[in-house]
Amino acid sequence: MSGFVPPVRAVRLSYGIVLRQLVTRGRIAALVLVGAVVIAIAIAVGASDGGRIDPVERGVRLISDLGFTTLLPIVALVFASAALGDMREDGTLVYLWLRPMDRWPVVVGAWLASITLSLPLTIVPLVVSAVAVDGGSELISATVLAGAIGVIAYSALFVLLGLLLKNPIVWGLGYILIWEGIVAAFGSFAAKLAIRGYTRSILTSITDVNLDLGDLSLPVGVVVPLVIAAAALALAGARLRTIDVA
Amino acid sequence: MGDWAPPTAQPAVASAPVVPDSNAIVAVTNVTKSFGDVVAVSDVTFTVGPGVTALLGPNGAGKSTLFRVMCGLTAPTRGTVRVLGADARNDRAVRGRIGLAPQQDALFDRLSARRFVEVAAKTHGVVDADTAARGVLDLVDLDADDPKVVGAFSKGMRQRVKLAAALVHEPDLLILDEPLTGLDPLQRNRMIRLFHQLGDDGKCLLVSSHVLDEVARLGSRVLVIAQGRLAATGDYRDLRGLMDDRPHRIRVAADGARVLAAALVERDLVNGVSISTDSLMIDTNDVDRFGRHIALVAKQCGVRLREVEPTDDDLESVFRYLVERR
Numbered sequence: 404m405s406g407f408v409p410p411v412r413a414v415r416l417s418y419g420i421v422l423r424q425l426v427t428r429g430r431i432a433a434l435v436l437v438g439a440v441v442i443a444i445a446i447a448v449g450a451s452d453g454g455r456i457d458p459v460e461r462g463v464r465l466i467s468d469l470g471f472t473t474l475l476p477i478v479a480l481v482f483a484s485a486a487l488g489d490m491r492e493d494g495t496l497v498y499l500w501l502r503p504m505d506r507w508p509v510v511v512g513a514w515l516a517s518i519t520l521s522l523p524l525t526i527v528p529l530v531v532s533a534v535a536v537d538g539g540s541e542l543i544s545a546t547v548l549a550g551a552i553g554v555i556a557y558s559a560l561f562v563l564l565g566l567l568l569k570n571p572i573v574w575g576l577g578y579i580l581i582w583e584g585i586v587a588a589f590g591s592f593a594a595k596l597a598i599r600g601y602t603r604s605i606l607t608s609i610t611d612v613n614l615d616l617g618d619l620s621l622p623v624g625v626v627v628p629l630v631i632a633a634a635a636l637a638l639a640g641a642r643l644r645t646i647d648v649a
Numbered sequence: 650m651g652d653w654a655p656p657t658a659q660p661a662v663a664s665a666p667v668v669p670d671s672n673a674i675v676a677v678t679n680v681t682k683s684f685g686d687v688v689a690v691s692d693v694t695f696t697v698g699p700g701v702t703a704l705l706g707p708n709g710a711g712k713s714t715l716f717r718v719m720c721g722l723t724a725p726t727r728g729t730v731r732v733l734g735a736d737a738r739n740d741r742a743v744r745g746r747i748g749l750a751p752q753q754d755a756l757f758d759r760l761s762a763r764r765f766v767e768v769a770a771k772t773h774g775v776v777d778a779d780t781a782a783r784g785v786l787d788l789v790d791l792d793a794d795d796p797k798v799v800g801a802f803s804k805g806m807r808q809r810v811k812l813a814a815a816l817v818h819e820p821d822l823l824i825l826d827e828p829l830t831g832l833d834p835l836q837r838n839r840m841i842r843l844f845h846q847l848g849d850d851g852k853c854l855l856v857s858s859h860v861l862d863e864v865a866r867l868g869s870r871v872l873v874i875a876q877g878r879l880a881a882t883g884d885y886r887d888l889r890g891l892m893d894d895r896p897h898r899i900r901v902a903a904d905g906a907r908v909l910a911a912a913l914v915e916r917d918l919v920n921g922v923s924i925s926t927d928s929l930m931i932d933t934n935d936v937d938r939f940g941r942h943i944a945l946v947a948k949q950c951g952v953r954l955r956e957v958e959p960t961d962d963d964l965e966s967v968f969r970y971l972v973e974r975r
Contacts, residue, residue, distance in 0.1 A: 406774035407741065416772050423759060494755030498814070501720055501737075502772045503745030648722040649753060 408504035417499060417512025418519075421486050424495070425520055430485075434478050438528030441474050445532030462538030463612040466546050470529045471553060471602045472584055479521045479557035480575040486513035487643070488565025494649045501648075507640035510562060514636060517558045526550045538610075545609035548625070549602040556598045556628035559635035566642045591616055601628045672698040673731075674822055674853040675719060680728035682714050689714040691877040692728070697855060701848040701868035703885070704857040711877040712857040713752050716824050719855075720749050732822060745773055748820035750811040752827050752857075758800030762786060763793045766813045773818035785813040790839060804831030812840065816847075823847065823854045829863055841866050865889070896920065897936040901943070902928040902956040909952045918942055930960075
């Protein structure tokens, strides 16, 4: 009676199941609160600096330093690491694993589910922040593009992390704070090894604001994170094939 | 499965070659599974064909690990497992022919029973998932239109949801890990009847339990696993006989314990006896004969019996006996 589940259908099934598992009231409320804090800071910054600094530059710095180093990776971490990691921990992964379908659609479905939740919870507060500092339409479009690229890349990395390690949140926070936050600030080469270097570059390319460690071209800023995401998803698929399922 | 294989000199059973069996649905050959230094399953070999086979063993014996290895959920450290001629870990088609009800109580708690079983059907490629889900929920005596989410279900209802999800794609091999846990006697009877019906239909069912009475009703074919080893395989009645023939230890509380002890030894009803102030510890190889005579002997001696209690009739001691004999 059963048969092979085609990849597109498997992606849809995985997406639906993981999305439902990820949406919890506590998780959403906590992350909305983090977004609200970012907006509040943006409003405070916008009000305090008056006209002394160019609002676009002020907005770029705020979005880059607060949004892209804190809000965006943390939101992506919370959802993406839980997407398959929680199912692995609580024993429900078996209901997607012991099935006549390939592994990669399961990973892609989980990744899309975490993106679905992370995008609005990051892009909306960042766009509101851009508006609050009076950054103009260029800053808004740069924020949307860089934010989306960042969410796509971070989500893929953290889906992989959830399959690789126990306590992925702890490891992910370590990565965000130490690697993305500190190591990537050491120089232009180190910046190229962090997603943050690419999201900054997208911001600077579109707004023409000069930021340290944000000197890559727009195509590089867009393409490299997508390649990183594809590689992370491929590794996650391979990991799912060999994983021990409870 | 082959004839009864008494647990004699180790490793006679465990390393026995797989019986060539064209009907074999599961073939486990010299499988060992270790987690670091802990050996969960050790050099286990057996084949299973259509019908109901019970996997009997105490908690922690390695039953669930063995099931996980069979399903491909974890790779064996050594040995091979063939399910329907292939390795479930790497064969997509075979995975679609296995129905697993895992022991752990993990479900998608925010789904209704029908949605949960529908998801199981869809992920198995069942064309009409709704009809299939309704059908199996009816089979396990659950209301398909109950809007309550499975997170709010009782243990017994959750067990039946798992069973329905394992059955919904009509698998050739059903692996049911302690499926009767949490069910009331009525549901237990109904599920056992269902298992037999599926077995009669040519399905292969492997059902684990740590409760001897359950196994007695599950079917005549039994695999006994203890401390990760296959302690015995064969017919349940033979296992029961082996258990009854083993040395038994019985505590007898009575007024006049010394007088009673002397009478029991005199009538050759015991192999050995130790006496404390008001009780005896009896060793006997013939528990039936002892049971038939103890009251009579006590009456003849003018001794009042307060309690006669087997101290080693639990399953753990049976398994210990089987393993120690190997």
